[in-house]
Amino acid sequence: MAKIIAGFASSHVPAIGAAIDNKQTHDPYWQRVFSGFEKAKKWIADARPDVVIAVYNDHASAFSVELIPTFAIGCAAEFQPADEGWGPRPVPVVMGHPQLASHIATSAILDGFDLTIANKMEVDHGLTVPLNLAFGSPSAWPCPVIPIAVNVVQYPPPTGKRCFDLGRAIRKAVASYPEDLRIVVFGTGGMSHQISGPRAGLINSKFDKAFLDRLTRDPKGLAAMPHIEYMREAGAEGIELVMWHVMRGALDDKVKEVYRFYTVPASNTAVGNIILENVAKPAKKAAAKKSPPKKAKSLRKAA
Amino acid sequence: MARAKSKTEEYEDIPGTFVFNAERSRQGYGINMFCMSLMKDENRKAFKANEAGYLKKFNLTPEQTDAVLKRDYNLMLELGGNIYFTAKLGATDGHSFRHLAAEMTGATQDDYAKMMLEGGRSVEGNRSKSGKYDKPAKNAAAKPKAKAAAKSPKTSKSSSKRK
Numbered sequence: 001m002a003k004i005i006a007g008f009a010s011s012h013v014p015a016i017g018a019a020i021d022n023k024q025t026h027d028p029y030w031q032r033v034f035s036g037f038e039k040a041k042k043w044i045a046d047a048r049p050d051v052v053i054a055v056y057n058d059h060a061s062a063f064s065v066e067l068i069p070t071f072a073i074g075c076a077a078e079f080q081p082a083d084e085g086w087g088p089r090p091v092p093v094v095m096g097h098p099q100l101a102s103h104i105a106t107s108a109i110l111d112g113f114d115l116t117i118a119n120k121m122e123v124d125h126g127l128t129v130p131l132n133l134a135f136g137s138p139s140a141w142p143c144p145v146i147p148i149a150v151n152v153v154q155y156p157p158p159t160g161k162r163c164f165d166l167g168r169a170i171r172k173a174v175a176s177y178p179e180d181l182r183i184v185v186f187g188t189g190g191m192s193h194q195i196s197g198p199r200a201g202l203i204n205s206k207f208d209k210a211f212l213d214r215l216t217r218d219p220k221g222l223a224a225m226p227h228i229e230y231m232r233e234a235g236a237e238g239i240e241l242v243m244w245h246v247m248r249g250a251l252d253d254k255v256k257e258v259y260r261f262y263t264v265p266a267s268n269t270a271v272g273n274i275i276l277e278n279v280a281k282p283a284k285k286a287a288a289k290k291s292p293p294k295k296a297k298s299l300r301k302a303a
Numbered sequence: 304m305a306r307a308k309s310k311t312e313e314y315e316d317i318p319g320t321f322v323f324n325a326e327r328s329r330q331g332y333g334i335n336m337f338c339m340s341l342m343k344d345e346n347r348k349a350f351k352a353n354e355a356g357y358l359k360k361f362n363l364t365p366e367q368t369d370a371v372l373k374r375d376y377n378l379m380l381e382l383g384g385n386i387y388f389t390a391k392l393g394a395t396d397g398h399s400f401r402h403l404a405a406e407m408t409g410a411t412q413d414d415y416a417k418m419m420l421e422g423g424r425s426v427e428g429n430r431s432k433s434g435k436y437d438k439p440a441k442n443a444a445a446k447p448k449a450k451a452a453a454k455s456p457k458t459s460k461s462s463s464k465r466k
Contacts, residue, residue: 064335065385083342085391085395153385196320198408199320200408207439231320232430232443237386
């Protein structure tokens with residue numbers, strides 16, 4: 001049976017992608033950001049998920065103002081990196097998991113979540129930057145990724161509660177998938193930032209740190225926060241944080257925070273990263289890194 | 304309807320911010336679709352070769368056309384543009400999000416970069432035009448007792464400044 005082992009939340013600042021693509025990761029400015037992700041990279045290398053479900057927002061790449069799905073799930077076999085005005089990022093094509101994605105769509109729709117199904121969808125920095133932060137810059141991403149795009153462009157985005165409940169629906173769907181898969185759910189975007197208008201540059205570290213604290217111990221209370229408070233306190237684009245509730249909703253009520261990193265700034269943005277493991281059955285370290293995933297799973301099952 | 308109106312009022316009360324709601328989306332449809340077209344290299348070249356001519360395809364108002372030609376990013380937002388779209392115009396000119404953000408604040412690139420390195424613009428004094436929401440709400444993630452050393456808000460009142 002498939003199961004969600006952990007959640008991984010991270011900002012998806014485009015300038016982080018540009019720093020990687022332009023090979024500036026060792027500049028002191030960027031070193032401060034990238035060094036904070038070293039432990040997260042190690043954690044995910046050890047956790048070796050079979051599939052990542054990545055909750056992100058499209059930044060006017062796959063979806064223009066012609067069509068604005070509130071929640072769209074990528075059911076394609078692959079997703080090409082989008083040209084965001086600079087040419088496509090030189091990152092691997094994102095391989096999907098159509099069977100599991102369709103299973104989640106079916107289960108979630110029957111559960112009351114009318115997801116939009118995307119069988120062709122280009123993916124932008126919102127998805128690929130967190131993949132870099134988790135997996136570095138490999139020639140191919142180490143596992144299939146199911147993108148779930150959330151509208152945070154045109155108001156109103158979905159509420160925090162609705163995002164949390166989508167996470168719950170995803171968890172339920174995963175639990176009924178017959179294949180033995182270990183899944184990590186990514187929540188991306190945020191933290192506090194505003195990149196538009198005269199108030200651009202707003203950062204609220206107190207808000208961000210409290211958000212990180214409450215994500216573990218008071219997720220439902222946190223998800224009840226209205227949009228206006230994100231906008232006022234964490235910047236107009238800080239609203240992206242609603243996507244972290246999908247990740248949190250997909251986890252158990254009780255989780256263990258295994259890693260946290262926070263720094264200001266990356267370009268215009270406060271950068272946060274948090275890893276939450278389900279407490280009941282924490283992700284075990286892979287016994288042998290070279291062994292094929294199937295074997296590792298059967299070992300885990302026997303244990 | 305009353306509820307929708309109060310939401311708009313709340314949004315409009317945030318200083319230096321243009322909330323991209325349905326009304327702005329309708330108004331700025333042309334600007335945003337123009338920006339969307341800049342995802343293709345051939346379109347970027349065509350636009351750069353003849354900006355005013357290229358814009359004619361997108362049904363902009365004269366004011367919107369002017370805002371684009373003058374790269375008045377705040378005015379574009381006010382007239383219905385959205386930052387994720389207008390950033391593609393910025394990219395076409397070779398500018399990052401940070402460059403555009405600095406311009407929209409009216410600060411020099413150096414001053415803006417310095418402000419960010421020093422922790423960004425403080426939220427203190429930047430929550431509310433009316434002053435009704437000067438303190439964080441009880442429900443906000445931040446604790447109400449939190450009180451940062453308030454930097455004087457640099458939010459410019461004027462709609463924009465160009466370099």
